[in-house]
Amino acid sequence: MGIYKHTAIHIYNSRKGLELQVEKENFRDQKENIKTKKERTELFSPKGRLTAFAAGLCCGLLGTGGGTVLILFLSEMIGKNGEEKKRLFATCAAVILSVSVFCYGMYLSFGRVGWGIDWRGIVGALLGGISGAFLLKKMPAKLLGRIFSALLIVGGGLMLYRSAGGKG
Amino acid sequence: MLEALAAFLCALPVGMGVGGAGLYVIFLGLYEKMPQAQAQGANYLFFLFATAAGTVMNIRSGLIDKKAMTFLSFWGIFGALPGALLAFYLPSGVLRIFFAVFMIALGVYGIFRERRK
Numbered sequence: 001m002g003i004y005k006h007t008a009i010h011i012y013n014s015r016k017g018l019e020l021q022v023e024k025e026n027f028r029d030q031k032e033n034i035k036t037k038k039e040r041t042e043l044f045s046p047k048g049r050l051t052a053f054a055a056g057l058c059c060g061l062l063g064t065g066g067g068t069v070l071i072l073f074l075s076e077m078i079g080k081n082g083e084e085k086k087r088l089f090a091t092c093a094a095v096i097l098s099v100s101v102f103c104y105g106m107y108l109s110f111g112r113v114g115w116g117i118d119w120r121g122i123v124g125a126l127l128g129g130i131s132g133a134f135l136l137k138k139m140p141a142k143l144l145g146r147i148f149s150a151l152l153i154v155g156g157g158l159m160l161y162r163s164a165g166g167k168g
Numbered sequence: 169m170l171e172a173l174a175a176f177l178c179a180l181p182v183g184m185g186v187g188g189a190g191l192y193v194i195f196l197g198l199y200e201k202m203p204q205a206q207a208q209g210a211n212y213l214f215f216l217f218a219t220a221a222g223t224v225m226n227i228r229s230g231l232i233d234k235k236a237m238t239f240l241s242f243w244g245i246f247g248a249l250p251g252a253l254l255a256f257y258l259p260s261g262v263l264r265i266f267f268a269v270f271m272i273a274l275g276v277y278g279i280f281r282e283r284r285k
C-alpha cells in the first residue's frame with residue numbers, strides 16, 4: 001500500500017508539475033500577446049495619428065518621403081519583435097500606396113500632371129520593383145541602402161546647385 | 169529608353185524596401201528638366217507601379233494589418249490634402265529647394281542609421 005501511495009503522490013506531483021509548467025508557458029505567451037497587442041494599439045494612439053498625418057503631409061508636399069517618416073516614428077512604438085516589424089513595414093508601404101493614389105488624383109484634378117501616361121517609365125518601374133524584390137535575397141539591403149542614401153545626398157546637392165543658378 | 173532605364177534603376181531599391189522614389193524625382197528634375205510639381209506628380213505613378221508587386225505579395229502572405237492600414241491611410245490622406253495644396257501654390261524653385269534639403273536630410277539620416285546599427 002505504501003508503494004502505491006508513494007507512486008500516486010509521485011504521479012500527482014509530476015502531473016501537478018506538468019500543469020504548472022503548462023500554466024507558466026501559457027502565462028508567458030499571454031504576456032507576449034498582451035505586449036504585442038499593446039504595441040499594435042499604439043498605432044491607433046494620438047502619436048500614431050500625428051505620424052500618419054505628417055507622413056501624408058510629406059507625401060503631398062514633396063511627392064516622397066512619407067514612408068520614411070512613418071517607419072521612423074512608428075518603429076519606435078513597435079518592439080524588437082522581428083515579425084511585428086515585418087508587418088509594420090508591409091502596412092506602412094500599403095498606407096503610402098493609398099496616400100499616393102489620392103495625391104495622384106489631386107495632382108490630376110488640379111492639372112499638375114497630364115492624363116497621358118509615359119509607358120516607358122511605368123514599364124521600367126514595374127520591372128525594377130519586381131527585380132528589387134528578387135534581388136533582396138541576393139544582395140544585402142544594407143549595401144543598397146548606403147548607395148541609395150549617398151545618391152540622395154548627391155542628387156539633392158545637384159538640385160540645390162541648380163536652384164542656385166548653376167548649370168546642371 | 170533612358171527614362172525606362174532610370175525608372176528601372178530607381179525602382180530597384182523601392183522593390184527591396186529601402187526607398188528610392190525620391191531618386192526618380194531627382195532624375196525628372198535634373199535630366200528631363202521637369203517643373204518640380206509635375207515631377208512629383210509623375211513620381212506617384214512611378215511609385216504605384218514600383219511597389220505593386222511587393223504589395224500584392226504582402227497581401228497574399230497576410231503581412232498587412234488591414235485595420236491599422238485603413239486607420240493610418242485615413243490620417244495620411246488627411247495630411248496629404250494640405251501638403252498637396254501647398255505644393256500647388258508654392259513657386260517651383262522654392263518647392264525644389266525644400267525637396268533637395270529633405271533628400272539630403274534623408275540621405276544623411278540613412279547613412280548615420282546604418283553606421284549606428
